[in-house]
Amino acid sequence: MKVGDLVKWENALTDSMDHYQQQHGIIVQMSRTGHDTFSAQVLFTDGDLWWMDTHKLVVVNESR
Numbered sequence: 001m002k003v004g005d006l007v008k009w010e011n012a013l014t015d016s017m018d019h020y021q022q023q024h025g026i027i028v029q030m031s032r033t034g035h036d037t038f039s040a041q042v043l044f045t046d047g048d049l050w051w052m053d054t055h056k057l058v059v060v061n062e063s064r
Contacts, residue, residue, distance in 0.1 A: 008024050027041070
């Protein structure tokens with residue numbers, strides 16, 4: 001993952017796992033959080049800007 005990548009984040013809204021929340025966004029900044037781990041600052045389509053662990057994100061389209 002790198003700055004400029006389009007990513008999606010999926011999260012179950014209920015314990016029964018029958019409803020999902022899905023959001024898309026662009027990575028605007030990366031940060032090393034450990035020896036082998038990274039976080040990405042993602043600007044989502046609703047205007048929210050969040051720091052998220054990269055293992056919770058899926059790359060939809062890589063930037064060039």
